[in-house]
Amino acid sequence: MAALNEEQQMIKDQATAWVKAQAPVSKFRAMRDQEAPLGFFPDTWTAMTELGWSGLVIPEAYGGAGLGYQTLGLVLEQLGRNLVASPLFASSVVGAAALMTWGSDAQKQSVLPSIANGSRWVVLALDEGPRFNPTSITTRLEKSEQGWVLSGHKTFVMEGMAAHDLLVAAEVVQPGLEPELCLVLVDADIAGLSRVPMKTMDARGYANISFDQVLVESDAILDIQGSLQTVTDIAAATIASEMLGTAAAAFDMTLDYLKTRKQFGQVIGGFQALGHRAASLYSEMELTRSCVEAALVALDQSSENSSELVALSKTKVSEFLHEMSGQLIQIHGGIGMTDDFDAGFYLKRARVLESAYGNAAYHRDRYASILGF
Amino acid sequence: MSEQVRDLESFRAEVASWLQDNFPKTLKGQGIAPFGGVEGEVEIDPDAALWRDRLASRGWGTPTWPSEIGGGGLSHVEAKVLSEEMHRVGAINPIPLLAGMGVTMVGPTILEYGTEDQKRRHIPGICSGKIRWCLGYSEPNAGSDLASLATKAEDNGDFWLINGQKVWTSGADISQWCGALVRTDPSAKKRDGISFLMLKMDQPGVETRPIKLIAGASPFCETFFNDARAEKGDLLGALNDGWSVGKRLLQHERASQTGARPTSNKVGLTLQDLAKQYVGEDEEGKLLDSDLRTRIASHLMHTKAHGLTVARIAAEAKGNPEVSAAASILKNSATRVSQERAELALEAMGHQGIGWEGDGFTEDEIEHVRGWLSGKAISIYGGSFEIQNNIIAKNILGLPEMTQKG
Numbered sequence: 001m002a003a004l005n006e007e008q009q010m011i012k013d014q015a016t017a018w019v020k021a022q023a024p025v026s027k028f029r030a031m032r033d034q035e036a037p038l039g040f041f042p043d044t045w046t047a048m049t050e051l052g053w054s055g056l057v058i059p060e061a062y063g064g065a066g067l068g069y070q071t072l073g074l075v076l077e078q079l080g081r082n083l084v085a086s087p088l089f090a091s092s093v094v095g096a097a098a099l100m101t102w103g104s105d106a107q108k109q110s111v112l113p114s115i116a117n118g119s120r121w122v123v124l125a126l127d128e129g130p131r132f133n134p135t136s137i138t139t140r141l142e143k144s145e146q147g148w149v150l151s152g153h154k155t156f157v158m159e160g161m162a163a164h165d166l167l168v169a170a171e172v173v174q175p176g177l178e179p180e181l182c183l184v185l186v187d188a189d190i191a192g193l194s195r196v197p198m199k200t201m202d203a204r205g206y207a208n209i210s211f212d213q214v215l216v217e218s219d220a221i222l223d224i225q226g227s228l229q230t231v232t233d234i235a236a237a238t239i240a241s242e243m244l245g246t247a248a249a250a251f252d253m254t255l256d257y258l259k260t261r262k263q264f265g266q267v268i269g270g271f272q273a274l275g276h277r278a279a280s281l282y283s284e285m286e287l288t289r290s291c292v293e294a295a296l297v298a299l300d301q302s303s304e305n306s307s308e309l310v311a312l313s314k315t316k317v318s319e320f321l322h323e324m325s326g327q328l329i330q331i332h333g334g335i336g337m338t339d340d341f342d343a344g345f346y347l348k349r350a351r352v353l354e355s356a357y358g359n360a361a362y363h364r365d366r367y368a369s370i371l372g373f
Numbered sequence: 374m375s376e377q378v379r380d381l382e383s384f385r386a387e388v389a390s391w392l393q394d395n396f397p398k399t400l401k402g403q404g405i406a407p408f409g410g411v412e413g414e415v416e417i418d419p420d421a422a423l424w425r426d427r428l429a430s431r432g433w434g435t436p437t438w439p440s441e442i443g444g445g446g447l448s449h450v451e452a453k454v455l456s457e458e459m460h461r462v463g464a465i466n467p468i469p470l471l472a473g474m475g476v477t478m479v480g481p482t483i484l485e486y487g488t489e490d491q492k493r494r495h496i497p498g499i500c501s502g503k504i505r506w507c508l509g510y511s512e513p514n515a516g517s518d519l520a521s522l523a524t525k526a527e528d529n530g531d532f533w534l535i536n537g538q539k540v541w542t543s544g545a546d547i548s549q550w551c552g553a554l555v556r557t558d559p560s561a562k563k564r565d566g567i568s569f570l571m572l573k574m575d576q577p578g579v580e581t582r583p584i585k586l587i588a589g590a591s592p593f594c595e596t597f598f599n600d601a602r603a604e605k606g607d608l609l610g611a612l613n614d615g616w617s618v619g620k621r622l623l624q625h626e627r628a629s630q631t632g633a634r635p636t637s638n639k640v641g642l643t644l645q646d647l648a649k650q651y652v653g654e655d656e657e658g659k660l661l662d663s664d665l666r667t668r669i670a671s672h673l674m675h676t677k678a679h680g681l682t683v684a685r686i687a688a689e690a691k692g693n694p695e696v697s698a699a700a701s702i703l704k705n706s707a708t709r710v711s712q713e714r715a716e717l718a719l720e721a722m723g724h725q726g727i728g729w730e731g732d733g734f735t736e737d738e739i740e741h742v743r744g745w746l747s748g749k750a751i752s753i754y755g756g757s758f759e760i761q762n763n764i765i766a767k768n769i770l771g772l773p774e775m776t777q778k779g
């Protein structure tokens with residue numbers, strides 16, 4: 001862990017204590033078993049809001065705490081440890097970042113305070129197919145006689161079923177002009193918008209969303225200057241914190257089992273094959289942590305090389321969580337395969353997050369391009 | 374704080390002006406070659422000798438060691454400024470290289486365990502860069518299982534009498550002194566009967582035979598002790614406590630190996646540019662071999678992750694780079710960085726990466742091949758890759774001992 005200031009240490013301790021006491025994995029299990037309609041428990045969210053996390057990175061002028069991504073990462077990591085389900089990432093991180101980055105004063109004024117106080121969930125609708133591909137968007141925003149019209153289809157929108165509003169990535173198509181990427185802020189209950197839940201293995205609230213000639217006002221458009229990268233970088237770097245937490249918890253469970261499970265008259269952690277595997281997983285976790293933290297610090301400092309570090313972070317954490325969640329099952333043997341045991345939750349969540357905002361292959365390719373080869 | 378910053382800046386200015394006056398321009402950017410190279414031919418160019426002596430006169434070859442006995446007496450931050458300024462003018466500090474194992478391992482251990490007399494007699498020589506130390510640990514039957522060592526030392530009243538054989542002793546044939554682990558109590562348990570002795574190499578009872586390695590050079594020896602002698606006052610630490618002294622020394626060694634060094638001495642092209650040169654690129658500047666491109670990207674990411682981790686661990690230790698258990702993680706990670714880089718460079722070079730000598734290959738190409746070969750040792754010495762994993766499992770993760778104790 002990087003050297004923390006007093007406030008950061010306090011927030012970290014608070015998050016650690018809250019997650020441990022109020023959000024054990026059994027709570028996630030109950031959410032899954034009851035098929036909670038939102039994909040999270042509202043009381044969990046209320047508690048998180050009371051801790052101030054829904055507005056953590058939103059400026060004070062808009063009702064938030066105005067803290068940085070490194071600090072946010074401390075909270076996300078703890079949430080990731082126990083697979084806490086909430087709209088924090090989708091709305092208070094990604095949705096808020098898009099508005100903070102590209103929103104007009106009026107848009108910020110009208111939306112950010114309600115994201116910050118947790119009453120409104122505003123999420124990004126970006127992907128259109130099975131793979132993350134933010135530069136090829138087919139959803140269109142066109143001028144018609146009645147005004148601007150939005151048409152297209154979005155897939156796997158995080159917290160898409162719960163969201164009050166969507167920030168929809170679309171190409172503005174105007175006669176005589178090059179198509180240009182923008183975001184459109186759309187009420188999720190607007191006429192012409194339909195959403196269907198996607199039942200994913202991590203039991204969270206994804207939606208596929210169609211826009212059939214949806215009429216939008218011109219003040220709903222955010223000028224993103226042609227690229228979503230600022231916000232997809234923030235999304236990748238912050239989800240990496242949650243993934244690191246998930247991986248760290250998987251490591252701790254595994255280590256615990258290595259020290260307690262006995263076979264052949266000894267604890268299995270005494271077998272060198274397993275001891276070395278644990279040593280190399282631990283080493284890899286240390287390297288991964290350095291990358292995750294460096295990317296968040298780079299975002300906070302608007303460093304020149306922040307994209308390079310974000311690509312590094314998301315690649316490393318995706319690879320490590322993949323390996324770690326697989327080993328979590330393997331080292332637990334048969335019990336790891338049972339639904340009664342939590343290991344499966346980690347494995348499933350790992351695969352979902354690996355593909356969010358670019359998988360390892362995506363970011364590795366990007367890293368090479370940034371380095372010029 | 375601001376006063377500290379001001380002091381540091383005035384120190385920086387002092388260093389810069391001293392370098393301006395004292396660093397021979399002929400050595401600029403020449404690296405270690407003028408000092409006899411890594412292989413340790415002792416011939417040293419006159420300007421190189423001048424630079425060594427000037428640096429030593431300030432104690433700046435060993436900047437953080439106490440100034441009363443030849444060190445520089447600098448804080449870690451000041452030492453960092455010194456090394457930055459030297460880097461800026463293309464100067465290197467040759468003293469750690471010229472002292473063999475003196476600066477990185479033996480010296481810090483003497484400073485920790487030595488008597489005042491031992492410090493006074495041994496530290497100034499190390500600081501001067503004129504006394505080279507080797508390390509007699511390994512034996513034919515005691516490698517990773519070092520505690521099995523059999524070379525024995527007997528108290529002969531006036532001196533220690535040493536008999537036995539060491540192997541893989543780096544630089545034994547060119548060193549003046551040796552720090553050796555010897556058995557002083559054959560009846561005690563393996564680890565309890567060992568002591569750390571310092572002895573002169575230039576004496577009738579010591580014979581060294583160089584061993585040629587796969588990279589072609591002979592950087593290390595078999596070392597034979599036949600009634601060799603060590604002074605009574607040259608026992609480092611307590612009698613029969615050599616295991617803890619020796620282990621501490623290895624921690625210093627590990628700490629000195631956590632920065633990944635390229636296995637080839639030549640700085641120069643980045644790996645990706647080297648690959649482009651041999652493999653070619655498409656119109657977007659992407660390497661033509663996409664499989665190699667992916668693996669180079671992974672390697673560079675690992676390299677970056679390693680660098681960030683070294684920095685993070687240092688920051689967490691609040692600027693006091695204490696020798697810690699994390700050194701095992703960093704040693705293995707540094708090993709991977711160096712060895713992987715060498716492998717990828719050779720692969721990129723294709724048939725130009727299989728040369729041994731002659732005009733068909735450039736100097737750099739040969740250097741890459743030799744570096745790749747000698748770099749295979751990094752995961753063997755200083756506690757092998759597997760032994761580091763044992764240490765991580767036991768000392769950091771608290772898993773049971775993986776090795777039978779003696």
Ligand SMILES: Cc1cc2nc3c(=O)[nH]c(=O)nc-3n(C[C@H](O)[C@H](O)[C@H](O)COP(=O)(O)OP(=O)(O)OC[C@H]3O[C@@H](n4cnc5c(N)ncnc54)[C@H](O)[C@@H]3O)c2cc1C
Pocket residue numbers: 507508509510511512515516517518540541542543544593750753754755756757758759760763775776
């Ligand atoms: C370039 C170079 C320079 C050196 N310089 C010096 C020097 O100056 N002074 C000096 O004293 N020595 C030196 N050494 C020796 C070095 O310390 C030994 O080679 C090292 O300790 C390993 O011992 P070994 O070669 O006997 O291999 P072994 O110990 O026989 O190991 C053989 C293989 O078994 C593995 N192994 C052994 N024990 C275990 C275990 N418990 N668990 C899992 N795997 C295990 C090892 O990792 C290795 O892969 C040098 C070696 C090299 C290559």
